[in-house]
Amino acid sequence: MSKNILDTHVCLGYDFLMKQPESLQEAIVYFVDPERAFRYAVQLRWPDARINCPRCGAEKHSFVKTRRLWFCYGCKKQFTLKVGTIFEDSALGMDKWMAAFWMICNCKNGISSYELARAIKVTQKSAWFMLHRIREAMMVGSITKMGGKGPVEVDETFVGPNPRTMHKDRRARQLSAYGRRPKAIVMGMLDRESRQVRARVVPNVKRETLQDAILQQIDKGATVYTDAYPSYDTLAAQEYIHATVNHVSEYVRGQVHTQGIENFWSLLKRGLKGTYVAVEPFHLDRYVSEQVFRFNNRATKDNPLNDGDRFALAMSQVAGKRLTYAELTGKGTDSLHS
Numbered sequence: 001m002s003k004n005i006l007d008t009h010v011c012l013g014y015d016f017l018m019k020q021p022e023s024l025q026e027a028i029v030y031f032v033d034p035e036r037a038f039r040y041a042v043q044l045r046w047p048d049a050r051i052n053c054p055r056c057g058a059e060k061h062s063f064v065k066t067r068r069l070w071f072c073y074g075c076k077k078q079f080t081l082k083v084g085t086i087f088e089d090s091a092l093g094m095d096k097w098m099a100a101f102w103m104i105c106n107c108k109n110g111i112s113s114y115e116l117a118r119a120i121k122v123t124q125k126s127a128w129f130m131l132h133r134i135r136e137a138m139m140v141g142s143i144t145k146m147g148g149k150g151p152v153e154v155d156e157t158f159v160g161p162n163p164r165t166m167h168k169d170r171r172a173r174q175l176s177a178y179g180r181r182p183k184a185i186v187m188g189m190l191d192r193e194s195r196q197v198r199a200r201v202v203p204n205v206k207r208e209t210l211q212d213a214i215l216q217q218i219d220k221g222a223t224v225y226t227d228a229y230p231s232y233d234t235l236a237a238q239e240y241i242h243a244t245v246n247h248v249s250e251y252v253r254g255q256v257h258t259q260g261i262e263n264f265w266s267l268l269k270r271g272l273k274g275t276y277v278a279v280e281p282f283h284l285d286r287y288v289s290e291q292v293f294r295f296n297n298r299a300t301k302d303n304p305l306n307d308g309d310r311f312a313l314a315m316s317q318v319a320g321k322r323l324t325y326a327e328l329t330g331k332g333t334d335s336l337h338s
Contacts, residue, residue, distance in 0.1 A: 022308045027102045037094040038068055041081055044315045054084030064222040085318040087279060096120045099131050103315050106307040109273040110290060129325060135286035136323045137295040138314055152191030153261040154226045156205055158183040159272060159284060180328025184281040186288055187213055190261040196296050197264050201285045207231040213237065225256050264295055
């Protein structure tokens with residue numbers, strides 16, 4: 001016998017009358033019911049069915065079924081599923097949020113804000129804000145270092161306009177404003193054993209910057225493969241087994257190459273150039289995290305994930321993260337651009 005959802009603050013019963021979605025068409029049908037979308041999101045946020053107040057942490061509360069919110073007996077305040085997540089203060093329904101999550105998690109080259117706006121019938125401005133909040137949820141860190149069981153490929157790439165294709169006046173303005181080529185720098189590492197990538201924007205390609213990132217992310221004693229860029233030339237002195245490949249004369253020498261991380265760069269730039277077209281440097285980290293999420297959770301022989309698995313994983317990461325419009329656009333005191 002099925003149970004009513006959240007009739008008590010002690011335990012919850014979740015009964016899904018339909019098969020959980022594995023495709024976009026199934027997801028749209030599944031989440032069109034607000035009650036089913038609500039139950040699904042509650043299960044992902046509190047998988048152990050122990051709901052606690054996001055403000056004070058108290059577990060004693062009552063559920064107002066008609067409004068889908070809880071009243072906390074600890075802080076005497078109401079809270080909803082969205083409080084304490086990237087959904088907080090959003091007036092959009094969970095059906096639109098879940099459709100947006102599904103598309104950005106499973107479209108290999110991403111989805112533009114204009115396309116999302118047309119698909120779920122919101123404004124382009126709202127879709128742009130939604131996508132950045134979803135990217136915020138996709139961003140995850142790890143305290144575990146790479147290189148414990150296999151070699152690690154390390155490389156960096158430049159993201160930005162090509163000065164050779166600019167009008168000479170614009171090129172002159174860019175060089176005058178930046179004092180250099182107006183490109184952002186992304187550094188990445190690929191663990192060949194786990195096939196996992198870590199990447200982030202770095203301020204420059206100086207030896208101190210790149211080697212500090214390697215020391216933070218890769219175990220000492222690990223094998224590191226890079227190109228012949230001089231900033232990597234003292235890795236052996238840092239207790240790494242370091243081998244390089246000089247791209248002037250060769251790209252592969254036995255097991256020594258950086259083709260794996262280069263593959264990730266091609267996927268990243270395909271999305272940036274083909275889907276998003278123009279990305280501001282101060283937003284680039286989130287776009288990189290979006291591609292890292294899809295790459296690290298792609299379907300492989302050892303890890304046969306499907307679209308529904310990627311969607312559920314991303315949805316399970318929404319709690320404890322918040323991104324306001326003021327932070328995103330730099331229009332408030334909590335700006336990220338300072």
